[in-house]
Amino acid sequence: MKLSQIGEFGLIKRIYKKAKDKNVLVGIGDDAAVIKIEKKLLILTTDTLVDGDHFSFKYFTPEQVGKKAIEINVSDIGSMGGIPKYALVSLVLPKDLDANIIDKIYKGMRESGKKHRVEIIGGNITHGKQLVIDIDMMGEVKKQHLCLRSQAKPGDFILVTGDLGSSAAGLNLFLKNIKGHNYVKTKHLEPKAKYHKVKSFLKYINAMIDVSDGLASEVTHICEQSKVGAIIFKDNIPIKEQTRKAAKALNKLLKSKISKGLENSKNFLKDPTDYALYGGEDFELVFTVNEKNLNKVKGFLVGEITERKGVYLYQKGKEKLIKKTGYDHFKV
Secondary structure: OOHHHHHHHHHHHHHOOOOOOOOEEEOEOEOOEEEEEOOEEEEEEEEEEEEOOOEOOOOOOHHHHHHHHHHHHHHHHHHOOOEEEEEEEEEEEOOOOOHHHHHHHHHHHHHHHHHHOOEEEEEEEEEOOOOEEEEEEEEEEOHHHOOOHHHOOOOOEEEEOOOOOHHHHHHHHHHOOOOOOHHHHHHHHOOOOOHHHOHHHHHHEEEEEEOOOOHHHHHHHHHHHHOOEEEEEHHHOOOOHHHHHHHHHHHHHHHHHHHOOOOOOOOOOOOHHHHHHHOOOOOOEEEEEOHHHHHHOOOEEEEEEEOOOEEEEEEOOEEEEOOOOOOOOOOO
C-alpha cells in the first residue's frame, strides 16, 4: 500500500508501538514524548522543514526560515505544558548552496532561540539534493502542568488561543501571486509559538495541542486519543477580517480563471472557515477545560467535547460530520 493511500496519520498508526520502558510516560501519539529522569520530566520533540514544501525562498528570507524552524518546535514543547531548553540542528545541504544563506538561517534560529531561552547545543550536517532543516528540541515540564491529547472529558469546552486560518490564506496568496494582504502573509512567514498565552492557567487545562494541521485535524487528534467526540461551533471560530478579505481575493481569482477555462470548476471556492479548519500552521493552541474552570482561562470558545464519537461542525441548528481533516504530507 502506497503512502499516498494511507496518509501521514495512517502511517503513524501503522508504526505506533507503545514504549516498554517505564520511564517513557508519553511516546508516539502526542505533540512530543515525555520521559522521567529521576525527579524531572523531560519533553522531546523533533520537526523537519524541507525546501519547496515547508518554505520557499521565493517569499521566505533565510532568517524567517531559521525562526520558523525553532518556533514550530517550541510550539510542540509548549503544547505539552513545558518550557523549551535545548536544540540540536541537523542540516541536509546541496553542495552549491551559498554559505551566506546558512549564516542567515542560523541568525534567525538564534534570534528565536534567544526569545524562548533555547540554546542550540549541536547537530549534524550532510549533503543532499535539497535543503532540509531538522530540529530536535528538549524541554522540561512540571507534573501538574503536563497537558496531553488524551485527557479531554465529555462536557469539556474547547478553546483556542487566537485567530485561525491566516497562515493558510497567506500561503495561498503567495502561490497565486496575489499582491498585498500583508497581515496574513506575515502570519505565514513568521509563525510564533503561543505557549506564553496559557502559562498562567496550565493547571486548569485537560487536553491540549497546537494548530499545525488545522482546527479540524487537531480536535480529531484530541478525540481519538481521549476516546471522545466533539462539536465545533462554526460561527465561534476566530477569523480575522484580513483573512476573510484574503479568501475573497483568492475566490475572485479562481472565478476569473474558471470563466476563462483556465481552472476546473471542481476547484471549489473556499469559505474563510476552510482555511481555519483545514489549513494549518497557525500554531495557536487548542485546549479543553471543565465548565467549572471556564472563567479561570482565556481564549475563544469554539466547541465542546461529547461522549458521542465523531467530530461535528455546528451552525444554525444543523450538524455535519467532519470527514476531511487538515494538512497531510502524503495526500496533498
